[in-house]
Amino acid sequence: MSDTYFTIGMAGHIDHGKTTLTKALSHIDTDRLKEEKERSISIELGYAPLRIEEGINISIVDVPGHERFIRQMIAGVAGIDLVVLVIAADEGVMPQTKEHLEILEFLGIEHCIVAISKVDRVDDEMLEFVTEDIKDGLTGTIFHKAPFVYVDGISGKGIDNLNQKIISELKLVESRDAYGSFRLPVDQVFTVQGQGTIVRGTIYEGIVQQGSQLRLLPKDHKVRARQIQVHHEDQNVARAGQRTAINLSGVDKEDVHRGDVLVASDHFLVTKTIDVALQFVEALRVPVKQRMPVKIHVGTSEVMGRIVFFDRNEVKQTDGEVLCQIQLDEEVVVRRGDRFILRRPTPVETIGGGWVIQPEGGKYRFGKATIDRLQNKKQSTPEDLIEDVLSTHTLLDVKQLIQYTSLDEHVVKRTVAEGLEEGYLFEVNRQTYGVTKTFNKVKDEIISQLENYHQDYPMRLGISKAEILQMLSGMYSKVLVEYSLDQLVKKGNLEKKDQFVSSAEFHPHLPKQWKQRMLEVIHSLKKDGLTVKKWEDYLTNTPFSKHDANEFAVYLVQTKQAFRILDDRLIHRSALDAALSKLKRQTGETFDLKEAKDTLDVSRKYLIPFLELLDQLKITTRQDNERKWMEGKS
Structure with a gap:
């Protein structure tokens, strides 16, 4: 059985023990920054490998819990397959717990384990109370059936049980697409002395190999994957679902930012206008108005834009889906189905989330026709x-x-x-x-x-x-x-x-109304043999216009009933056949102009155009003053 690769996220309110729990699971402290150590809070995303069962490769993302670092939290959970929602037994559900929960739902995270932490600090009665409070908070959400585990990151209580729950839940998760085009949204950029620019992120889809030629969007820098690491271990290949660091050649650190996307093909588009299916939070503090500035979080990018409605001018409260458009100030890289979070810049709050219907939205009119169009696209x-x-x-x-x-x-x-x-x-x-x-x-x-x-x-x-x-x-x-x-x-x-x-x-x-007259013209042409008159003379006293006369001539030539020997003269097929037969009988393998004149008994006025016609038809070929039969005389 082939290996599978997953990323799980630790989410929840500040100081509820996410980092301690991550360390208890992985034996790695994900707080790396000096400020994080001094303040005992996570500021940036932390990562650690989790090795529980052979063949299942897991990366843990420890996301910040403080409301000031919600941007980092969204970037961290955007690519996860399973969330461990950490709630402290001595505090229960808190504001950031609720906001993290809303964000996880909007991002379409379907698999969750509720880890009630710090259980050594409370008695059984309090633990029962907190459990019921959490269940009430999850009622009506996608996580209402999520399994509960009781843990303490310091003493290690319940860690084995959490490990088993993680494995059992991940076996229900569909593994990410390793066959699609490689895509890695960048959430960290840094340099290592002597190594150059390094980017880190969770591979959304596809695989990347050492030495691969890649593109960094949206600015489209051409780069190469000089070295690949997965949790500080060198790898030749990294695939969908893995936390990966890639050492890039061809770009400076200053030219790479969180939110950029590393891809391996030219299938991906950059866009500033996206059509979306949007759902709002249950309780909006302030109505969302037409063309209101918003901040969109998609993948690991965070971009300002404006919301454009096509069937309303504001949203005060709705539990339904709204089809609309986000017009962005900067380019992003998205695909149909990508999930996003929408936040208000002031007052700062999460107002909703949804998914991308169409990455390159058009210019639409306000009204039902546009909504119907977006609905059709969505479905x-x-x-x-x-x-x-x-x-x-x-x-x-x-x-x-x-x-x-x-x-x-x-x-x-x-x-x-x-x-x-x-x-x-x-x-x-x-x-x-x-x-x-x-x-x-x-x-x-x-x-x-x-x-x-x-x-x-x-x-x-x-x-x-x-x-x-x-x-x-x-x-x-x-x-x-x-x-x-x-x-x-x-x-x-x-x-x-x-x-x-x-x-x-x-x-x-021949047209029915002129057929008889035209047959008479053909008969006259046939009777004249090689000594034909000008074409227009045959049509004197007929109802044919100059256009009709030209069409008639073209008809005779195209159907090979006649041949053009001069611009204004045609000969009938029978004249050609008779003259050709006579000339072949009375000449040798070659003949000159005098022999032809004596044989056919016509003036040079008709003879020379006729002989040139034979050359055109590749019956004869001219050699100096003589002509030679191309296929013999037979």
Whole structure:
């Protein structure tokens, strides 16, 4: 069985024993800073490995409990799989306990263990009272069924039981995606003398290898993973769920900040406008108004922005979900489904949280239509999202699909494979994809254009491919139109002759109303042999316009009933065949101009254009003053 990797968080009110409990579990003191030692409080995030059972690799994040360090707390719990909510037996539920609880719910943390700490300080009666108080506080929350353990970090009481609870809960947690594109939101940046810039964070998805070329977003610095450590141990590879430190080359410490995101692909977008599904806390101290400044915590970033409603101008109190938009002052890196916390900058308080519907929000009008649109986006399946972006962009490759849908790479590839198999997607060259209903629209448009064309130009073989591309260039890409033409030809809907395309059932023909007159012209042309008049002379006393005359000539040439020997003269096919047969019978392997003139008995005015026509048709080839039969005389 392969190893699994998890991160658990220690959360709760200040001085409830989170750091002491972490040390009791891991034997590591996570308070590293001098100020933390002097004040006996956690200021920055602390980390420690927890080794309980073979094959299960656990990192503990000890988050600050003081309200002044709520930013660090949010950054710390953003990537956890399980929270240990620490509540002191001698104090019970406190303000930061409640706020941490709200934040954990908004971030979608589903697995929790309640650790009642400092149990050696209270008697059984007090412990029972505190237990009931905590259960009441958890009623109605996602953690109402969370298991309880009673511990004391100093004496070690209950630590073994907590270890077992952690293992049993983690076995219920779905491990993080090690197959997606690598993403690590940075929560710490520092330098080590002689080593350079080091970043630390929890890997959200994917894997990173020593030597990997990476990108640091949102500023898009190109960097390399020079060295990787997991809890101070060198590793060649780190994967989703692990607390990891990466020594980066290619960037200075001053250019890296908490909230930056380290990625391995160009699938990730940076954005300043996100569409969100937002829920508010139960008791807002002050109403949230339209375009009010807010502070959003997403991943490990903390960015100011404004909230934009589309169906209201303020929220006083609501227990429902609000679909809205956050317009940010700075760029962030988010994907669909990422959780966030929303705080008011003044008065400082957590006002809500939710998840990202769409990383690149658009400009929308106020009203129900926008809410319906966001609701559809929110409820969309991967299939819906891919069909939606392909309906807008017609053709996209995998990278573009990942960017526009904000889905994981393996989800996009799996969905595309299913779509191709089920027939609602199609593939163009170089793994570019479209939705079948778009192909059907292009197909119908091509067929419609051809029907109109055949109606207007019944004597032409068809329309040139270049003309079709030009006709549809304002609606569809050249690649899509070319693909559609090829498919229609393969399926027998269209025919292609040289550069001309026509409907499969179409054949060029003389217009019914002029057919008899045109046959008379053809008969006259045929009778004149090689000594033809100008084309316009054959059409004297006919109702044909100059355009009609040109179309008629093109028809005869394209259908090979006639051949053009001069710009203004045609000869009938029968004249060509008769002259060619006579010339072959009465000449040798080569012949000159005089032999041809004597054989055909026509003036140079007609003879020279005729012989040049034979050259064009590759029947003969000219060599100085003679011509040679290309395929012999047979």
